Amino acid sequence: MRRRLFKLAAAISLALWLLTAGLWFRSLIIWDTVHIQLPERAIDIDHAAGRLRLSTIRHVPEYPIYRDRLSHMTRTVSYVENTFGPRRWWPLFIRHQFGFTVIVPHWMPAALTAGAPALAMYRWTRSRRRAAAGRCPSCGYDLRATPERCAECGAAAVKPPHSQPMQRTTTAGAGEVE
């Protein structure tokens, strides 16, 4: 059960990692701005140059009030260093008198979501390597003396040696250990 939950978490993490990687790639070419106009404040989401910037601002005379409730604008990210702000790799949170600004670099969600898939990949290659070497996929114990079931951890051998014909298919899965 815990193994299954881990696999599910790893799959979700991998999907989020791929999403982050895709958005990261887009941010290197395209500068997206989403503007949300609320009754008393505006929210701007800027996505460019490997960063996501979210800023809110209260309505003040210096800041234009957009007619559209929701608008989206794209530009190419050439000269983004001058227009989007200096390149910085660390997250940022600033609170000021009209609102706040948050900057999240893409590497942060990428790093946070890479751990579980990397661990799952490592476990998978390790169990394959162990099985190929005639060892228990779960704990690495030598299975030559007890090919049916691991004498060390009790895990049933997942695959019988491929020279044997398929036998006892009716009992397959009955004593399966997750």
Ligand SMILES: [Zn+2]
């Ligand atoms: Zn074992």
